[in-house]
Amino acid sequence: MHKQNIKNLSIKEISLIIEELGEKRHRKTQLLKWLYQKRVNSFHDMTNVPLDLRKKFDKLFSISALHSTKVIVSSEDNSTKFLLECEDKLLIETVLMKFKKHQTICISSQVGCSLGCTFCRTGKNGLERNLRSDEILNQVIFFKNKYIPPRKRYNIVFMGMGEPFLNSDNVFRAIEILNDLDAFALGEKRITVSTIGFPDKIIEAAKSDLKFRLAVSLNATTNSIRKKIMPGSKNISDTLSAAQKFAELKGTRTTLEYVLIKGVNDSDEDAKRLAKLTSGKPFKINLIPFNTWDGCKFSRPDEERMGKFIELLLPRAPAVTVRRSRGSDIGAACGQLSYQKGSTTDKL
Ligand code: SAH
Ligand code: SF4
Numbered sequence: 001m002h003k004q005n006i007k008n009l010s011i012k013e014i015s016l017i018i019e020e021l022g023e024k025r026h027r028k029t030q031l032l033k034w035l036y037q038k039r040v041n042s043f044h045d046m047t048n049v050p051l052d053l054r055k056k057f058d059k060l061f062s063i064s065a066l067h068s069t070k071v072i073v074s075s076e077d078n079s080t081k082f083l084l085e086c087e088d089k090l091l092i093e094t095v096l097m098k099f100k101k102h103q104t105i106c107i108s109s110q111v112g113c114s115l116g117c118t119f120c121r122t123g124k125n126g127l128e129r130n131l132r133s134d135e136i137l138n139q140v141i142f143f144k145n146k147y148i149p150p151r152k153r154y155n156i157v158f159m160g161m162g163e164p165f166l167n168s169d170n171v172f173r174a175i176e177i178l179n180d181l182d183a184f185a186l187g188e189k190r191i192t193v194s195t196i197g198f199p200d201k202i203i204e205a206a207k208s209d210l211k212f213r214l215a216v217s218l219n220a221t222t223n224s225i226r227k228k229i230m231p232g233s234k235n236i237s238d239t240l241s242a243a244q245k246f247a248e249l250k251g252t253r254t255t256l257e258y259v260l261i262k263g264v265n266d267s268d269e270d271a272k273r274l275a276k277l278t279s280g281k282p283f284k285i286n287l288i289p290f291n292t293w294d295g296c297k298f299s300r301p302d303e304e305r306m307g308k309f310i311e312l313l314l315p316r317a318p319a320v321t322v323r324r325s326r327g328s329d330i331g332a333a334c335g336q337l338s339y340q341k342g343s344t345t346d347k348l
Helices: 011-020 026-037 051-060 133-146 164-179 199-207 223-229 236-250 268-278 303-313
Strands: 067-073 079-085 091-098 102-106 110-112 127-130 153-158 191-195 213-217 254-260 283-289 320-322
Touching: 011 026, 079 133, 091 133, 102 133, 127 164, 133 153, 133 164, 153 164, 164 191, 164 199, 191 199, 199 213, 199 236, 213 236, 236 254, 236 268, 236 283, 268 283, 268 303, 283 303, 303 320
Parallel strands: 102 153, 153 191, 191 213, 213 254, 254 283, 283 320
Antiparallel strands: 067 079, 079 091, 091 102, 110 127
16 A cells, blocks of 8 residues: 655644544644654654554555755855755755854755746756655755754745745645644744745735745846746736735735846836835845856846945835845855756766
């Protein structure tokens, strides 16, 4: 009999199975704690679960894990890129960034991406496949097991490979587990999902009980430029209305990411339009100086241009921050992640 991968089950599905097996409700809590807090890889290690139930679980389910095939440490800052291998040998790129008081894990939602943004390395090779919920959770488990000391604060950002909202079933199921108090117990402030912005999906998430912060990659102030550099994007006003609705329903602010690309979206007019689009709205603007990669035709504006852009933006826009991406020397900065089909990992 084919065993079901237990980390792909939602909390509701786990509860249902426990009920169907005629077990008491607290077995669900025990199971979640073993899987996601103690992070065991075998049902036999679940020592406070009766032996015959452990055997039943073992007959019905498997427990998956991810292992790294390559670790690349940045010489410039405290970031490290990890390539994690799936059963089908595809590689998931993840990045660990160490800060004084916390660590941030940048995880992927897909292998590759179908949206083809012209400035993004991930978009260049297209989509290989969606990641399953267990593969999303196992990225976090990999870091928890090896690199994050117990009780150390850590944040998760869905800013690795892929578009989370094009794999929303699996991403949402994983976030439910990340939020759950018996599992990872991560609240809204600790998880950020970055998307190019699918208004329907944003509203769906806003109305759900899922706890996470939203970041929308805006990257342009006119629909024509946005469509040119982000062919898969929707129009700006629908995207921003949904981003605003998310902030209002969740009682937070939505971050708008804006990659500054020389001669494309960094003019004085862009800065003024960006201020106008966001003024008085529940947004935070995060400017990301473009990170280059081999074969890309774009470049980063010089410091003077970025300075002028910020100067024009600041007086009217909501909070503005500049993200100095980490790990650019190891191809781990925003937009530099890629998968290479059939290649050896040494090429990366
Ligand atoms: N698909 C999602 C999440 C992954 S990309 C999204 O696009 O939001 C994470 C962030 O990296 C996005 O804000 C994206 O605009 C940015 N990015 C992509 N390529 C980049 C590059 N070359 N330099 C800087 N940031 C980049
Ligand atoms: Fe995909 Fe995001 Fe890259 Fe665009 S920026 S290609 S949506 S990963």
